[in-house]
Amino acid sequence: MNNKILYSYTGIFDSPDDITHAAKEAVKQGYTKFDVNTPYPLHGMNKAMNLSPSKLGYIALIFGLSAALGTLLSLWWVSAIDYPIVIGGKPLFSFPAYVPVMFEVTVLTASIATVLAMLFIFFKLPNNAHPLHGTDYMKKVSSDKYGISIQADDPKFNEEKIIEFLQSVNAKEINTLYWNNEEINHENKILDPKFLAFLILVAVVTSGVTYFSLNKLMFMVPFNWMDEQPKQSAQQKSIFFVDGFGMRQPVAGTIARGYIPYQFKGQPDLAGEKLVNPIPVSKESLQIGQTKYDTYCSPCHGYHAESDSRLHGQFPNPPSLHSDKVRNWNDGRIFAVITEGQNIMPSYSTQLTVDERWAVINYLRVLQRALNAKESDLK
Amino acid sequence: MSTVDYTRELSVLEGKPPLRELDDLISKPLETKPNRKFFIALSITLSMTALLVIGLGLTFYYGIGMWGNNIPVGWAWDITNFVFWIGIGHAGTLISAILFLFRQKWRTGIARFAEGMTIFAVMTAGLFPLIHVGRPWLAGYLFPYPSQNSIWVNFTSPLLWDVFAVSTYLTVSLIFWYVGLIPDLATLREKTTNKIKKIIYSVTSLGWRFSNRHWQHYEMVYLILAGFATPLVLSVHTIVSFDFAVSVIPGWHSTIFPPYFVAGAVFSGFAMVQNVLIIVRKIFNYEHIITVDTLEKMNKVMLLTGSMVGYAYAMEFFIAWYGGVEAERFTFLNRALGPYAWAYWIMVTCNVVSPQLFWIKKIRRSIKTMFVIAIFVNIGMWFERFVIIVSSLSRDFLPSSWHHYTPTYVDGMILIGSFGFFFTWILLFAKALPVVSMAEVKAVVEGSQPSHKDH
Incomplete structure (x- = not known):
């Protein structure tokens, strides 16, 4: 018994009134390290x-x-x-919509923090070693039962006095409690083979499950991001159509949305007579015209329409656009050349939309005028 | 706290059982081997859960097309079940938190069980939004985290609020429940003679010592948690109702939804708690702990919330007429007289008419009749969510897109399976943990508190 370390003296009571009385008396006696x-x-x-x-x-x-502020x-x-996006016409920072989330996070954080x-x-x-x-x-x-335990490390600790005190408040059973030596001398054995084996098992299982889910499971139905779908893909054989082709021709006479057929195919002179440039000369249209001219026309015709090709003779140089012939052409006649091509110049109808072609023509007129300015332009 | 009069007569317990007998009685199901009846009950609930597993397997493999949902009825039984189950959960928090703040002593006998039901109901409810998204294994995208996609979730969407509300609700309910369990687990630790059980209880009770230096903080934390859980429970069903009310669908776009949904949730939750408790008190002989007085008080709460729900139904109709919006008027007439009129009238009969019988004291105190009425209430509340969701969606603004919703067998399997899932947890809980809080019940036994006659 001697090698055991005393923890406390305890007394047991039967009724809540008695224990309340005992606790009050213990405080009066000046005990501080006691518990009920x-x-x-x-x-x-x-x-x-x-x-x-x-x-x-x-x-x-x-x-x-x-949490609320955070x-x-x-x-x-x-x-x-970080990611400003307008949703439903609301302001980017829409406080009322944040209230629910703020409230939930506040409750969650405060509850967890308080309990922990x-x-x-x-x-x-x-x-569990108390x-x-x-x-x-x-x-x-x-x-x-209701118990009081007065600890041995209380500054007023005195065995006889404590027994006397516990008797005076009518404690039913008065006992001594000792520290458990095994618990005091207990050491954690981190290098215990059993513990190490457990760690290895955990590592193997964790890495195995991770490997399987990321490399195998994600490629199985239904986790494979709908890779396999029972639908017809391009270039696939069809079992539905008689000819076996999965890709179909559009119905005869189908035209693309907004497409207007070109009426003067093979009749450039008629186009020159009938077509009128619908694009007004303005700063914007000239800028578009310049961009498109520089991109598609200038490689052969040159930046200033002087036929100073940048192709170093690998493609025949076209005639200058400052010739009287071209200067006297109507806009519609030039439009016909851009749309259909002429001699070895191919059609530019796929590269330039109708409006862009007219804008290019407007810009070409500017270039022509720059080399053949009139007296009135100087004023 | 000490200003409350603890000497007045309480109806929590009948008689004045010795405290040790209470321990023995409450821990008896934990110390005895499960009997035949338990296994029969468990096999039934597990079979029902198997239906859920098969239904979900079919859904995941073949896709959401296995359900009856089709545009414009994009939400149907899945969301009906979600709202139904989350509503069931609300009774538990109401009993454990709100009645605690109101110092209603009768809650002590039923609080633990109701809290357990909250957790299981929220778990069941949580299944539905997950499976509703079609690829539940990608549900992590619902949470805002800095990912390599460098986009964020939409914080102005009620569906996102729902993610926060339901996950917070589940977490806080679990914490609340566990904090309440700690002293009981410590009592079991001291009581048990089984070595393995002793280890389990020692670990889970964290070495609780019943110290009054601890009880003092413990009670403060319980009060704080109750204070948090009370607005939380109100916010959860409010946010669930926002899922509907923030949209513009006729019949959904209504400011009455939050209070109406909260009242409905408490209503259905109390009905479910009452049903299950009647079975539990019978099986485990807890008649003097879960008294008829307690059940009567629950019936009174159902009468109150049932009347509130009835008022909300009437007010919805009034506003539809008074508001003068053509689509709203049509929606409500369509609810009462349209293709889903049968569902609407089942709802009205079960939710508005049947609880009114609780005005009669005899019915309120008769176990058999109250059990039947509570079942009716549960049926009615399920149909309420069905009516709100399906009748509004199937007849939206554009008559050309109207569509009649019919559930498929997979919908049925998932609904039955959700009950199986819920009751499996209930059965395991009843056998594994004390379903009545020993520490709380002891504290309200007559003569268990100091009499303040003073020395």
Whole structure:
């Protein structure tokens, strides 16, 4: 018995009134390191034991407020800074829509923080190595008895006085509790072969499951991102159509949306008579014309329409566009050349839309005028 | 706290059982081997769960087309079941948190069980949005995290709020439940003679010592959690109702939805808790812990919330007429007289008419009749969600896109299976953990608190 270290003296009581009285007396005697153990919270015990009010409310307050503010800030950053996208015509930072998420995150954070703080910081749990564990005293106070335990490290600790005190408050059973030597001398064995084997097993299972899910499972139906679909793809044989072709010709006479057929095919002179340039000469249309001219026309015709080709003779140079013939052509006649091509010049109808062709013609007129300016242009 | 009068008569417990007897009674199902009846019940619920597994397997393999859903009825039984189950959960939090704040002592006998039901109901409910998205294994995309796609979720969408609300609700309910379980697990730890059980209880009770220096903080945390859970439970069904109310579908776009949904949730939740408790108190002989007085009080809550729901139905009709919007008027006439009129009238009969019988004290206190009425309420509340969702969607603004919804056998399997899933958890819970909080019940036994006669 001598090598055991004394933890406390305990007394058991039968009624809540008695234990409340005992707790009050213990405070009066000046004991500070004592505890009252009861199977359920006793009302008025805080006062009897002279405990200051719990400070856990502050934890909830601090974490709750930080969560609310943090959520608001991150929602603002996400929706107004990092990925600004207008949804339903609402402002990028739309506070009312953030209230639900803010509220939920606040409640979640504050609840988790409060409970974790209570268990791990205030109570210092989990702890199954406390001297009170595995004692008869604990068996009784966990069910239907009320107990007081006065610890040996109390500054006023004196064995005889404590026994006298416990008797004076009518404690039913007075006992001593000792530290459990095994528990005190217990060491964690990290290099225990069993523990190492467990670690290896965990590592193997985790990596195996990860490998299987990422490399195998994601390529199986139905996890394979709908890779296999019972639909007709391009170049596939069809079992539905008689000719076996999966790709079909459009119905005869189909035209693309917005397509207007060119009426003067093979009749450039008629086009010159009938077609009128619908695009007004403006800064915008000339800029479009310049861009398109520089892109598609200038490689052969040159930036200034002087036929200074940039192709170094690999393609025959076209005649100059400053000739009288071209200068006297109507816009419609030039349009016919761009649309259909002429001699070895191919058609540009796929590269340039109708409006762009007219814009190019407007720009060409500017170039022509620049080399053949009139007297009136100087004014 | 000490200003409350604890000496007044309480109806939580009948008689004044010794505290140790309470321990023995509550922990008896945990200490005895499960009997034949338990296995029969478990095999039934597991078979029902198997239907869920098969139904989900068919859904995942062949796709959502296995269900009756088709545009414009994109939401049907899946979301009906989601709203139904999440509503069931609300009773648990109401009992454990709101009645705790109101100091209603009668809640102690039923709180633990109702909290457990909350968790299982929210788990069941959580299945449905997941399977509704078609590829539940990609559900992680619902949470905002900085991914390589460098896009974020839409924080202004009620569906996203739902993700936050339901996951927060499940987490906080679990925490609340576990905090309540700690002292009971410690009692079981001291009580058990089985070595393995002792290890399990030691680990799960975290070494709780029943210290009054701990009880003091514990009670504060319980109060804080109740204070958080109360607005949380109101917010969850409010946000669920936003899923509908924020849209512009006639019959959904209504400001009455949040209070109407919360009342409906409490209504159906109490009905389910009452049904299950009647069976539990019979099987485990808890008649003097879960008393008829307690059940009567639950019936009163059902009468109140049932009347609120009835008022909401009437007010919806009034506003549809008074608001003068053509589509709204049509929607409500269509609900009462259209192709789904049978569902509407089942809803009205079960939800509005049947709980009114609780005005009569005899019916309110008769186990048999209250059990039947609560079943009716559950049926009615399921149909309420069905009517709201399907009747509105199948007849939207464009008559050319109207479509009559008919469920498929897979829909049926998933609905039955969800009940199996829920009741499997209930059965396992009833056998594995104390379904009544020992610490809380002991605290309200007559004479268990200091009498304040003072020395």
